[in-house]
Each structure stands twice: as C-alpha cells, then as structure tokens.
Amino acid sequence: MNAHTPPAAAPVVAIVGATGAVGAALIHSLTQRNFPVAQLRLLASARSAGRSMAFRGQPVAIEELTEDSFAGVDIAFFSAGATISRRFAPIAVAAGAQVIDNSSAFRMQDDVPLIVPEANGAALDAAPRIIANPNCIAAILTTALAPLHQRWSITRLSMSTYQAASGGGAEMMEELRASTRAHLDGEEFEPKVLPHSYAFNVFSHNSDIDPDTGYNGEELKVIAETRRILAQPQLPISVTCIRVPILRAHGISLSIRFDEHVNTDSIRHALRGAPGVRLVDDRTANHFPMPSEASGEQDVLVGRIRDDLGDPSGRSVTMFIVGDQLLKGAAQNAVQIAEYLRARAAA
Amino acid sequence: MNAHTPPAAAPVVAIVGATGAVGAALIHSLTQRNFPVAQLRLLASARSAGRSMAFRGQPVAIEELTEDSFAGVDIAFFSAGATISRRFAPIAVAAGAQVIDNSSAFRMQDDVPLIVPEANGAALDAAPRIIANPNCIAAILTTALAPLHQRWSITRLSMSTYQAASGGGAEMMEELRASTRAHLDGEEFEPKVLPHSYAFNVFSHNSDIDPDTGYNGEELKVIAETRRILAQPQLPISVTCIRVPILRAHGISLSIRFDEHVNTDSIRHALRGAPGVRLVDDRTANHFPMPSEASGEQDVLVGRIRDDLGDPSGRSVTMFIVGDQLLKGAAQNAVQIAEYLRARAAA
Numbered sequence: 144m145n146a147h148t149p150p151a152a153a154p155v156v157a158i159v160g161a162t163g164a165v166g167a168a169l170i171h172s173l174t175q176r177n178f179p180v181a182q183l184r185l186l187a188s189a190r191s192a193g194r195s196m197a198f199r200g201q202p203v204a205i206e207e208l209t210e211d212s213f214a215g216v217d218i219a220f221f222s223a224g225a226t227i228s229r230r231f232a233p234i235a236v237a238a239g240a241q242v243i244d245n246s247s248a249f250r251m252q253d254d255v256p257l258i259v260p261e262a263n264g265a266a267l268d269a270a271p272r273i274i275a276n277p278n279c280i281a282a283i284l285t286t287a288l289a290p291l292h293q294r295w296s297i298t299r300l301s302m303s304t305y306q307a308a309s310g311g312g313a314e315m316m317e318e319l320r321a322s323t324r325a326h327l328d329g330e331e332f333e334p335k336v337l338p339h340s341y342a343f344n345v346f347s348h349n350s351d352i353d354p355d356t357g358y359n360g361e362e363l364k365v366i367a368e369t370r371r372i373l374a375q376p377q378l379p380i381s382v383t384c385i386r387v388p389i390l391r392a393h394g395i396s397l398s399i400r401f402d403e404h405v406n407t408d409s410i411r412h413a414l415r416g417a418p419g420v421r422l423v424d425d426r427t428a429n430h431f432p433m434p435s436e437a438s439g440e441q442d443v444l445v446g447r448i449r450d451d452l453g454d455p456s457g458r459s460v461t462m463f464i465v466g467d468q469l470l471k472g473a474a475q476n477a478v479q480i481a482e483y484l485r486a487r488a489a490a
Numbered sequence: 491m492n493a494h495t496p497p498a499a500a501p502v503v504a505i506v507g508a509t510g511a512v513g514a515a516l517i518h519s520l521t522q523r524n525f526p527v528a529q530l531r532l533l534a535s536a537r538s539a540g541r542s543m544a545f546r547g548q549p550v551a552i553e554e555l556t557e558d559s560f561a562g563v564d565i566a567f568f569s570a571g572a573t574i575s576r577r578f579a580p581i582a583v584a585a586g587a588q589v590i591d592n593s594s595a596f597r598m599q600d601d602v603p604l605i606v607p608e609a610n611g612a613a614l615d616a617a618p619r620i621i622a623n624p625n626c627i628a629a630i631l632t633t634a635l636a637p638l639h640q641r642w643s644i645t646r647l648s649m650s651t652y653q654a655a656s657g658g659g660a661e662m663m664e665e666l667r668a669s670t671r672a673h674l675d676g677e678e679f680e681p682k683v684l685p686h687s688y689a690f691n692v693f694s695h696n697s698d699i700d701p702d703t704g705y706n707g708e709e710l711k712v713i714a715e716t717r718r719i720l721a722q723p724q725l726p727i728s729v730t731c732i733r734v735p736i737l738r739a740h741g742i743s744l745s746i747r748f749d750e751h752v753n754t755d756s757i758r759h760a761l762r763g764a765p766g767v768r769l770v771d772d773r774t775a776n777h778f779p780m781p782s783e784a785s786g787e788q789d790v791l792v793g794r795i796r797d798d799l800g801d802p803s804g805r806s807v808t809m810f811i812v813g814d815q816l817l818k819g820a821a822q823n824a825v826q827i828a829e830y831l832r833a834r835a836a837a
Binding site for chain 1: 646647648650652666667670671674685686687690691692693694696698699701703704705706713726727728729730732734735736737741743745754773774775776777778780781782793794795796797798799800801802806808810812
C-alpha cells in the first residue's frame with residue numbers, strides 16, 4: 144500500500160493449535176512484527192479450553208475448536224497438524240476466513256500457494272483462500288537461497304541438517320531438557336516421545352521412512368517443497384535430515400551447484416542486506432552461524448561461504464545456514480504471509 | 491603368526507599424554523583388546539607426575555616426560571599434541587622404541603605410514619619407526635569406506651560432520667557438561683575453552699581457518715589424510731566439520747560417488763561383517779547409527795544407505811556413519827596398529 148491508502152481495518156485473527164510450540168511462537172511473532180489485530184481468538188482442544196494465554200498484555204481465553212469457531216474470523220493460522228487442517232481449514236474458508244496453514248496438508252496442492260515471502264512472495268497476486276506455510280527447513284533454506292536464485296541458475300542442492308527439538312513440538316523440547324538433566328545427574332530416564340535417549344545424542348529424523356527409497360518424510364518434504372518454492376520442479380536435491388540436541392534453531396550444511404563458476408565474494412555481496420538474511424561469516428574470529436545466536440532472531444544467519452573443493456568443475460559453493468525453527472521456520476513466516484496478503488489487499 | 495610360532499615377548503609400552511582423554515582411552519583399549527604388556531609407563535607433564543592411574547587392576551605411577559623416559563620402551567603411544575610429538579618422538583625412536591603417534595605431526599610425511607588397519611594395514615610391511623594415527627574423522631570414515639573402496643572405484647566424497655566434544659579433549663567435554671547444567675538451571679556460564687556457549691549449541695569446528703580457502707584445519711586434515719589412506723591423492727572431497735553438543739562419538743553424513751551405478755543392496759552386503767564395521771540400517775524401526783549406541787563401542791556403525799537423489803547420474807549413495815572418537819577415532823586405532831606391527835614381526 145502507498146502512503147495515501149488508508150490502512151485496511153485490523154483483522155480478527157484466530158490461531159488453531161494455540162497451546163503448541165508454534166502457537167506460542169505465532170503470538171510472539173504477531174507482537175514482534177506489530178501485526179494489526181482487532182481481536183485474537185485462541186483455539187485448541189477441549190482439554191485446554193478455559194485456560195488463557197497473554198497477548199499484548201491482556202489474557203485471552205482459549206476456546207475449544209469446533210465447526211462454529213470461525214464466524215467473523217478474517218485470518219486463521221493453523222498449527223495443529225495435518226489432520227486438523229484437513230478437517231477444519233475448509234470450514235474456516237467457508238466461514239469467510241483466509242487460512243494460513245502450517246501443516247503439510249495442502250503444501251503440494253496445485254491451487255494452494257506455498258509461500259516464503261522473500262523467495263516467492265510475488266506468487267501471491269490473487270487472493271487465495273488457503274496459503275500453505277512450508278516445512279521449517281524448506282522455509283529457512285529458501286530464504287537464504289532467494290537472493291542467489293534470483294541472480295544465478297542453481298542446478299543442484301546437497302545438504303545435511305542439524306535440526307532442533309522444537310520441530311517435534313513442546314513435548315520433544317521438554318524431553319531433551321529432562322533427559323539431559325537425568326544424564327548429567329547419572330539418573331535413569333525413560334523416554335516418552337522418542338524410542339531412545341535424546342540427551343547428548345544425534346539421530347536420523349523421527350519421521351516415517353519410505354520403505355522403497357529409505358528417505359524419511361522430512362527429507363521428502365524438503366525436496367518437494369524446495370522445488371516448488373523455487374519453481375524448479377526437477378531440481379536435484381540431496382538431503383539427510385538429522386536431529387541434534389539443541390532446542391529451537393535448525394542448521395543446514397549446504398552445497399549449491401550453479402550452472403557457471405560463481406565467485407564467493409559475489410555470493411557474499413548478494414546475501415549482504417538481502418531480506419530476511421544476516422551474513423555471519425568472519426573467518427578471522429571463527430565466527431559463523433550458530434543456533435545460540437539464531438534462536439529468537441527473525442533473520443536467517445548465513446556463513447562459511449567457501450568454494451566446494453569436492454566439485455572439480457568449480458561451480459559449487461558451500462555455506463552453513465541457521466534459522467529459528469519456530470520463527471522463520473514456522474510462525475514468523477506465517478505472519479509474513481499475512482502481512483503480504485494485507486499489503487496486496489490494500490494495493 | 492601361525493599356531494607354531496611362539497608369541498613374541500610382551501613389549502614395554504609407554505603412553506605419552508597419559509592424563510588426557512585419549513590417554514585414558516589408550517589404557518582402556520589396551521585392556522579391552524587384551525594387548526600384551528610387560529610393563530606400562532605413563533608419561534605426562536611435571537604437574538601430573540606422582541599421581542597414578544589404574545591398569546589391569548594395578549596402580550601405575552605417572553612419570554614426568556623427559557628425554558630419558560624411553561630407555562627400554564618397545565612401543566610408545568604419543569597423544570600429547572603435535573609439539574610434544576615433534577620434540578620427543580625422535581628421542582623415543584633413538585632409544586629403540588616404535589612410535590605410534592596420535593598427533594598431526596607426521597601424518598603427511600612421506601616416510602611415515604598413516605594407517606587405519608582395516609583400510610590400509612597392508613601398507614605396514616616394513617618395520618617403520620614412526621607410524622601416524624589419523625585424524626578421528628579420517629579414521630572412522632575410512633574404516634567404513636574400506637570394504638567399498640576395495641570393491642568399487644570411488645570418485646568423490648561429500649560430507650558434513652557431527653563431532654563430539656571429546657575431540658577437544660577432557661576440558662571440552664567438561665565445558666559441555668558444565669555449560670549444559672548451567673543452561674538447565676538458568677544460570678550464567680562463563681566459557682573457558684570456547685569463545686561461546688556449548689550448551690544446546692552447534693558450531694563450526696574450532697580449528698584455525700585458512701584465510702584463503704575458508705577451510706578449517708580439521709577439514710584440511712580430513713581431505714589430506716583420507717586421500718592418503720585411500721591412496722587416491724586427487725580424490726575430490728567436500729567436507730564441512732561441525733561440532734554438536736555430544737560427548738564422545740562423531741557422526742558423518744556422507745555421499746559417495748562411484749564410477750558406476752552401485753546397488754544399495756550390494757553396498758549393504760559389502761559392509762555386513764566387514765572388519766570394524768557394524769551395519770545399523772533398519773528402516774522399519776527407524777533405527778540407524780547414533781552416538782548413544784556408538785559410544786564405548788569398537789565398531790563403526792553404518793546405516794541410512796540410500797541412493798543419493800541429488801545425483802542424477804545414479805552413481806552416488808548416501809550413508810550415516812558414527813564411531814567413538816576416543817576409540818576408533820584415536821586410541822583403539824593406535825592399539826590396532828600396534829597389534830599389526832606385532833603380528834608382522836612374528837610372521
């Protein structure tokens with residue numbers, strides 16, 4: 144919108160799955176980004192109804208999610224898993240809401256845009272009823288790739304991830320804390336969320352594995368969604384998703400192949416100041432992106448930019464990317480989508 | 491040696507750097523592998539002299555390392571850093587000892603064999619005075635690669651590592667424990683070993699960075715040593731070394747390119763039962779190599795064997811490898827070298 148357009152009325156916003164880790168992050172991001180909210184409705188399962196959560200200094204009562212929850216709602220953020228989204232998103236749309244869905248339910252559906260504003264926000268020129276928010280790794284990755292993808296032709300991605308407990312929800316974060324404390328105290332710990340200990344441990348991502356290819360669900364999402372966001376449906380992508388014992392920021396060790404030699408200084412120049420990106424690439428101080436510095440941050444941190452010595456063609460560059468899984472990897476990207484929709488509506 | 495050859499007399503063994511994390515692991519590995527020892531000499535700095543450490547149920551007094559320490563020593567294990575090795579290994583050799591050196595001091599020296607018994611033990615046919623024990627990642631990696639390298643032609647390696655605190659010594663392990671406890675208790679922690687917090691954090695390997703290439707010392711070692719062990723001096727290797735908050739087992743997310751299509755079943759078949767390797771590759775149970783299961787284990791765990799979907803040529807296969815950094819990554823490999831030397835001498 145330009146300076147002479149009056150702002151649209153502040154919307155009524157609903158959060159489905161308000162009590163989860165992403166739900167709490169949505170409340171945080173709405174506040175942090177000063178998103179206009181006329182009224183906030185917090186929806187969750189019956190067992191949370193009656194409790195309340197704070198928003199902008201006021202308590203908001205949690206309501207049970209029902210088919211009647213969406214009357215008067217303008218924007219509904221869904222973060223309660225694919226089953227809830229498949230059932231209730233069409234109901235919210237029928238009630239007149241725009242849905243921004245953090246689950247995987249609609250991400251590969253042709254008529255549902257899958258959006259990372261920095262990478263493909265321009266694709267949001269219609270007024271879609273449902274917009275899908277990508278998988279956390281795909282969102283963090285494509286934010287960092289966007290300024291490169293806009294300038295050079297990417298012909299291959301190869302990555303291994305360092306994923307935090309938050310991707311498994313508040314329960315997995317608590318299991319990491321509790322099992323670590325037990326380990327330090329020399330006490331037994333009976334895992335509840337995982338089939339093994341999380342304390343001081345690293346393991347292959349705990350999503351279901353495709354028996355034919357051996358790829359897990361997370362990896363298949365990263366491949367399919369990254370291709371869709373970059374509009375390169377055949378892009379070769381190598382990915383191994385690993386969980387590490389950290390709380391809420393995901394790391395990605397990445398090699399990018401271009402169709403030509405690209406100087407690492409040009410890469411740094413393209414990344415510096417790009418929307419949503421912060422360059423952290425200090426060789427002298429050995430200071431590169433770390434989860435401890437990315438947690439709670441809106442920007443994706445990018446560094447360790449080097450020629451990939453494993454590609455004799457000289458066309459590959461490596462980098463290490465870290466982003467807050469709950470913010471850019473989930474809630475913040477959803478709020479950014481809402482900002483985009485609002486700006487489009489006002490334009 | 492065959493059944494009719496009398497065993498050689500048990501050697502006098504010295505450990506230089508006995509009080510470090512690898513020193514303790516050397517004592518453990520000598521016992522675990524039942525290596526014959528006539529007498530054990532524990533050598534360390536003056537400040538540890540007078541203390542004692544247990545070996546096979548008996549206390550062994552720690553002596554100060556001096557130029558006179560090696561009289562009568564048959565095998566000297568060095569694990570006190572490159573500076574100590576450069577100064578004292580030639581003295582040990584002059585005194586008649588064979589040196590097995592865990593530092594980087596001699597690893598790239600042409601007349602010093604760099605040995606991982608499973609991969610290139612056959613190179614030990616002379617009776618070298620100094621044998622170099624590789625970098626931990628190179629040792630764990632080449633153990634897993636050996637049965638593949640023997641059968642197929644490897645044309646490229648691409649990896650990201652998940653390295654434990656133990657690679658930084660006992661002090662770094664203690665810093666991980668102490669900083670994690672402080673984090674859980676909500677207390678401030680002043681890092682001593684690292685320039686930042688280790689608790690629930692991931693960071694680029696803390697070795698010095700080559701300002702020209704941006705590769706750190708650990709990565710350059712992995713490249714140079716892996717090429718040397720595999721006797722492929724030009725092998726393209728992509729590597730990013732990352733520390734994760736785990737205590738003593740290193741993980742490697744690896745893609746191997748061959749010069750032909752290699753079926754993943756053939757890879758599994760080659761790895762199953764290979765020396766020093768344990769296949770952990772259960773897709774149904776989502777059970778793959780984990781540091782929690784590799785710690786304290788002599789074998790390197792290998793799994794997540796899949797076609798690399800990022801290589802359209804169909805010639806690349808991914809895997810995830812985990813090995814105990816203090817055992818196969820350091821002390822155990824050194825003891826295995828000593829076993830090899832002993833077997834050669836008796837043959």
